[in-house]
Amino acid sequence: MSKGYGGFAHPGVISMVEDKLYLSDVRDTEAFNLVAKRTIHEVAHQWWGHILTPKIVEGGSLFTEGFAKYTEAVVMEKIYGKRAVYQLSQTANRRYFSGRASASLAEPPLYLVDEEGYLAYGKNYTVMLALRDLIGEDKVNQVLKTLVTNHRDDAHLSVHSLEFLNAIYNISPQEHHKLIDDWFKKVITYDLSIEDSVYKALENGTFEVTVKLKAKRFESLYSGEIKQISINEPITIGLFLKHPNAITKADTILYLKPHQINKETMTFKIIVDKLPKYISIDPFGTRSDENFVDNLLNPE
Numbered sequence: 001m002s003k004g005y006g007g008f009a010h011p012g013v014i015s016m017v018e019d020k021l022y023l024s025d026v027r028d029t030e031a032f033n034l035v036a037k038r039t040i041h042e043v044a045h046q047w048w049g050h051i052l053t054p055k056i057v058e059g060g061s062l063f064t065e066g067f068a069k070y071t072e073a074v075v076m077e078k079i080y081g082k083r084a085v086y087q088l089s090q091t092a093n094r095r096y097f098s099g100r101a102s103a104s105l106a107e108p109p110l111y112l113v114d115e116e117g118y119l120a121y122g123k124n125y126t127v128m129l130a131l132r133d134l135i136g137e138d139k140v141n142q143v144l145k146t147l148v149t150n151h152r153d154d155a156h157l158s159v160h161s162l163e164f165l166n167a168i169y170n171i172s173p174q175e176h177h178k179l180i181d182d183w184f185k186k187v188i189t190y191d192l193s194i195e196d197s198v199y200k201a202l203e204n205g206t207f208e209v210t211v212k213l214k215a216k217r218f219e220s221l222y223s224g225e226i227k228q229i230s231i232n233e234p235i236t237i238g239l240f241l242k243h244p245n246a247i248t249k250a251d252t253i254l255y256l257k258p259h260q261i262n263k264e265t266m267t268f269k270i271i272v273d274k275l276p277k278y279i280s281i282d283p284f285g286t287r288s289d290e291n292f293v294d295n296l297l298n299p300e
């Protein structure tokens with residue numbers, strides 16, 4: 001189901017509201033294709049919700065909306081390039097922070113998500129993208145396949161979020177388990193930013209770009225208190241010739257790699273062939289960060 005969009009996936013059949021699908025004008029190929037997004041989402045529910053139907057307990061929407069939102073990102077990226085992921089991530093991040101701000105009940109950790117739309121359609125997506133960056137798309141696919149294989153003929157609904165987490169632990173290195181636990185079992189937010197950059201032209205025609213960044217991590221406790229906690233995890237840094245919201249499959253990306261972030265202020269030297277126009281930490285939104293604007297610096 002896709003609340004607010006008026007789309008609904010029945011087993012084998014998808015209903016869509018006319019003005020959200022058939023009457024949408026998608027001739028502008030530069031614009032985000034909402035028809036593609038909505039179609040991918042509802043088709044994804046043929047697996048995530050129908051073939052794999054979770055047990056009716058907390059954590060169920062991870063398997064339905066979480067996986068459907070994740071599928072949107074993976075498929076949209078293959079069709080339209082990174083710009084689609086950027087836009088989906090922005091929407092998910094906004095949904096999370098606005099929902100969290102107006103929620104009347106304490107925010108549960110993701111593995112216990114219940115009726116909270118801001119988690120189902122917001123943070124679920126962001127954490128799945130973080131997981132993809134951490135263990136790789138192939139391993140995420142393997143986990144999804146294992147769950148479908150084990151449960152497609154279930155007579156009684158039985159799959160729940162702890163089984164999903166165990167399937168992730170089984171195929172990921174021990175060193176990542178604590179971080180994966182942080183994402184699914186705690187309420188963690190980030191404040192990432194690029195503070196400054198300078199460059200030096202090197203003799204061989206390349207450029208050494210010095211990037212200074214800030215990275216803070218916070219835990220929201222059940223009491224409502226938010227406390228800063230330590231950080232030690234790989235986060236992607238990107239150097240681009242175009243804004244990440246415009247990067248298509250045809251564009252060259254100067255630099256896009258994870259760096260181990262373990263201090264609040266860090267400096268990295270990165271060598272690239274051309275001078276970047278944009279420098280970003282977590283450019284494609286894999287962390288819940290309320291102020292996403294300062295993740296990107298335009299050095300000019």
Ligand SMILES: [Zn+2]
Pocket residue numbers: 001002003041045064065068
């Ligand atoms: Zn849905």
